[in-house]
Amino acid sequence: MSTNPQPDQPLDQYRRGFLKKLGLVGGAAAATTLPAVGHPAWGGSTLGDAVGDFFQSHYKRMDPEEIEAALGRIERRAKKRLGVEIQVANTPPIPGVVFGYAINISKCQGYRRCVTACVEENNQGRDSQVQYIRVLQMDKGGMNLETSEHYYAPETVPVDGKFYLPVQCQQCDDPPCVKACPVQATWMEPDGIVVIDYNWCIGCRYCMAACPYWARHFNWSEPQIPAEALNPVTHYLGNRPRPRGVVEKCTFCIQRTRLGRQPACQEACPTGARVFGNLLDPDSEIRYVLENKTVFRLKEDLGTEPKFWYYTDV
Amino acid sequence: MFKRMLERKPGGVVDFMLSAVGRLSRGGWLYWLWLVLLLGVMGNGGFHYLDQLRHGLMITGLSDQISWGFYIANFAFLVGIAASAVLLVIPAYIFHRQEVKDVVLLGEAVAVAAVITAMTFVMVDLGRPERFWHMIPGIGEFNFPVSLLSWDVLVLTGYLLLNLLIPFYILYCHFQGREPSFRVYFPWVLLAMFWAISIHTVTAFLFSANPARPFWHTALLGPRFIASAFVSGPALMIAALQIIRAVTRYPVSQKVMHMLALIMTIALQISLFFVIAELFTDFYNEGSHSASSRYLFFGLDGHAALRPWVWCALGLNLLAVLILMINPLRENMFFLNLACLLAFVGIWIEKGMALVVPGFIPTPLGEVADYVPTSAELMISGGIWAMGLLVFTLLAKMAIPIELAQRDRPAEAVAGAAATT
Numbered sequence: 001m002s003t004n005p006q007p008d009q010p011l012d013q014y015r016r017g018f019l020k021k022l023g024l025v026g027g028a029a030a031a032t033t034l035p036a037v038g039h040p041a042w043g044g045s046t047l048g049d050a051v052g053d054f055f056q057s058h059y060k061r062m063d064p065e066e067i068e069a070a071l072g073r074i075e076r077r078a079k080k081r082l083g084v085e086i087q088v089a090n091t092p093p094i095p096g097v098v099f100g101y102a103i104n105i106s107k108c109q110g111y112r113r114c115v116t117a118c119v120e121e122n123n124q125g126r127d128s129q130v131q132y133i134r135v136l137q138m139d140k141g142g143m144n145l146e147t148s149e150h151y152y153a154p155e156t157v158p159v160d161g162k163f164y165l166p167v168q169c170q171q172c173d174d175p176p177c178v179k180a181c182p183v184q185a186t187w188m189e190p191d192g193i194v195v196i197d198y199n200w201c202i203g204c205r206y207c208m209a210a211c212p213y214w215a216r217h218f219n220w221s222e223p224q225i226p227a228e229a230l231n232p233v234t235h236y237l238g239n240r241p242r243p244r245g246v247v248e249k250c251t252f253c254i255q256r257t258r259l260g261r262q263p264a265c266q267e268a269c270p271t272g273a274r275v276f277g278n279l280l281d282p283d284s285e286i287r288y289v290l291e292n293k294t295v296f297r298l299k300e301d302l303g304t305e306p307k308f309w310y311y312t313d314v
Numbered sequence: 315m316f317k318r319m320l321e322r323k324p325g326g327v328v329d330f331m332l333s334a335v336g337r338l339s340r341g342g343w344l345y346w347l348w349l350v351l352l353l354g355v356m357g358n359g360g361f362h363y364l365d366q367l368r369h370g371l372m373i374t375g376l377s378d379q380i381s382w383g384f385y386i387a388n389f390a391f392l393v394g395i396a397a398s399a400v401l402l403v404i405p406a407y408i409f410h411r412q413e414v415k416d417v418v419l420l421g422e423a424v425a426v427a428a429v430i431t432a433m434t435f436v437m438v439d440l441g442r443p444e445r446f447w448h449m450i451p452g453i454g455e456f457n458f459p460v461s462l463l464s465w466d467v468l469v470l471t472g473y474l475l476l477n478l479l480i481p482f483y484i485l486y487c488h489f490q491g492r493e494p495s496f497r498v499y500f501p502w503v504l505l506a507m508f509w510a511i512s513i514h515t516v517t518a519f520l521f522s523a524n525p526a527r528p529f530w531h532t533a534l535l536g537p538r539f540i541a542s543a544f545v546s547g548p549a550l551m552i553a554a555l556q557i558i559r560a561v562t563r564y565p566v567s568q569k570v571m572h573m574l575a576l577i578m579t580i581a582l583q584i585s586l587f588f589v590i591a592e593l594f595t596d597f598y599n600e601g602s603h604s605a606s607s608r609y610l611f612f613g614l615d616g617h618a619a620l621r622p623w624v625w626c627a628l629g630l631n632l633l634a635v636l637i638l639m640i641n642p643l644r645e646n647m648f649f650l651n652l653a654c655l656l657a658f659v660g661i662w663i664e665k666g667m668a669l670v671v672p673g674f675i676p677t678p679l680g681e682v683a684d685y686v687p688t689s690a691e692l693m694i695s696g697g698i699w700a701m702g703l704l705v706f707t708l709l710a711k712m713a714i715p716i717e718l719a720q721r722d723r724p725a726e727a728v729a730g731a732a733a734t735t
Contacts, residue, residue, distance in 0.1 A: 222370065
């Protein structure tokens with residue numbers, strides 16, 4: 001399909017090109033001519049943008065023009081608050097792709113490089129210290145999460161007698177969080193990624209109670225990111241700056257993976273413990289792992305069908 | 315046509331509503347002092363809520379680990395209070411017991427106030443209250459019937475309307491000096507009865523629907539909610555009816571008190587039995603499903619914020635059930651009031667904080683943390699409770715004079731009015 005993103009094509013260019021084909025860029029330009037009030041009362045937005053945000057419809061109900069206007073509002077807000085030019089894409093799912101992830105826990109050494117790479121890629125609040133990945137230091141000889149150490153800080157890792165279990169959103173195929181949401185602000189995309197419309201979430205946090213993997217995090221205050229640390233390449237359903245009072249989560253780096261790239265955590269892992277790819281592609285590495293390794297899933301008994309596996313070398 | 319409807323003709327709907335509202339401005343100094351007190355507490359809560367709007371929910375003690383706390387605890391408790399109005403509705407409308415019929419409107423006023431208070435607790439818990447409209451079917455995306463939370467919104471709204479509608483009709487008839495028609499109100503009363511049970515069942519299911527939280531994921535949660543509601547509801551009603559009896563000349567029969575006290579006694583026995591059943595299942599073979607209970611009753615990894623509270627709740631409930639089980643004590647108003655106070659506080663702890671918070675501890679990944687509400691949370695919650703009391707006060711203030719007037723009318727006049735309508 002010609003509208004599919006190319007890995008070497010700059011994101012913003014891709015999006016504008018896609019919309020130009022639909023003849024929609026003009027509509028977005030008109031929206032930018034609203035008077036700039038710039039009073040903090042509107043949370044760093046103009047009055048026009050604040051009103052636009054308030055009346056913004058559900059992601060799946062918006063037509064391309066409304067989506068373009070929504071993306072423009074997020075970009076202008078980042079510019080106004082932090083002085084950073086960001087691009088908010090709305091890259092669609094690639095047909096014939098369902099993403100899956102596998103981690104080789106024999107290889108994981110507990111360095112937590114995936115954790116920091118994730119925070120930098122996905123623009124989590126630095127003050128709130130939201131992290132989508134939690135690496136558990138586990139006692140060898142069992143799989144009891146309750147005896148795991150979450151905040152391990154030895155001189156060097158790995159520690160004798162321990163192994164490491166990174167946990168993040170398991171992108172369940174029957175996600176209990178999606179069932180819980182009273183306003184359908186979270187759903188599973190055709191490529192298997194469970195996403196949140198951060199402009200539709202009402203912040204009731206029922207999804208957080210429903211998640212068996214503690215994968216969902218709430219913005220208890222406005223997320224603070226230093227301007228120089230902000231990753232400007234973003235996706236509406238992914239790492240674009242989030243507002244206060246909404247739930248957020250791992251999206252398998254939707255802004256990267258829908259362009260054919262690997263998630264930031266996979267790239268950052270120095271031990272090569274992480275395998276990410278298309279479950280529908282029989283030649284993919286992830287399929288090789290699932291077919292040739294003894295794999296297991298966390299809390300499989302709950303019936304959530306995670307698209308996230310663990311395996312060992314032995 | 316509309317103009318005619320809005321005209322204030324004597325005995326019309328507009329006349330009825332205006333005179334009811336007009337009653338609110340007439341009262342003694344005690345009434346006004348009470349209102350000022352409530353408004354003061356509400357104002358204080360509102361002031362702190364503004365702070366929460368400005369800074370976000372970070373002013374609460376909540377965290378990603380324990381993401382629901384004091385607000386949702388009060389919500390769960392108050393739904394129980396609302397549901398227990400059915401305990402007056404059944405004897406009044408089904409068995410036509412006159413002494414219960416006399417006070418059933420007050421029970422429904424308690425239900426209305428409790429539902430509004432419960433809903434307000436959910437509203438203040440939202441991270442984005444201004445997006446509330448996303449839940450309204452039609453303009454929003456209401457995730458019905460999949461989300462249990464959407465069920466809860468639906469049943470609570472329905473229950474609120476039913477408990478406004480039925481008393482409205484009955485009061486309107488009494489205002490006109492006639493008896494309400496059984497055929498008109500009975501289907502709605504029947505519906506309201508089942509609806510009352512449903513609101514608390516759905517609220518229990520909201521929690522027990524989550525296999526991710528073993529502490530809540532038990533079939534006993536629904537029955538436990540109903541049993542404990544039939545303790546806290548009557549306890550509150552017994553207190554409210556005594557106050558009404560003291561400050562008005564409204565007829566509150568001692569028989570109603572005895573009936574409510576008896577229901578409360580049995581419900582508290584059942585409720586305690588359920589607690590024992592849970593404790594046995596959790597601790598005879600202690601597995602990962604018991605971690606939350608261990609945290610609650612004994613503490614886990616050095617964290618035990620709720621331990622003193624839950625033991626206190628158990629003690630209060632045990633003491634209350636002892637008083638209630640001894641007939642001479644239960645029939646003595648001092649001891650009955652004491653038992654009501656003990657059980658009300660006991661259930662408030664047990665079904666509030668001691669139910670909601672341990673569900674989150676340990677987290678699904680085994681992390682243990684404590685949650686303690688901040689003073690801002692307590693102030694906001696206090697404001698909401700004051701609002702609930704205000705709603706009840708105003709409803710009672712409007713209803714009681716109409717009811718008294720109806721009672722003062724000679725029986726022939728009422729029969730005559732019924733014949734002409």
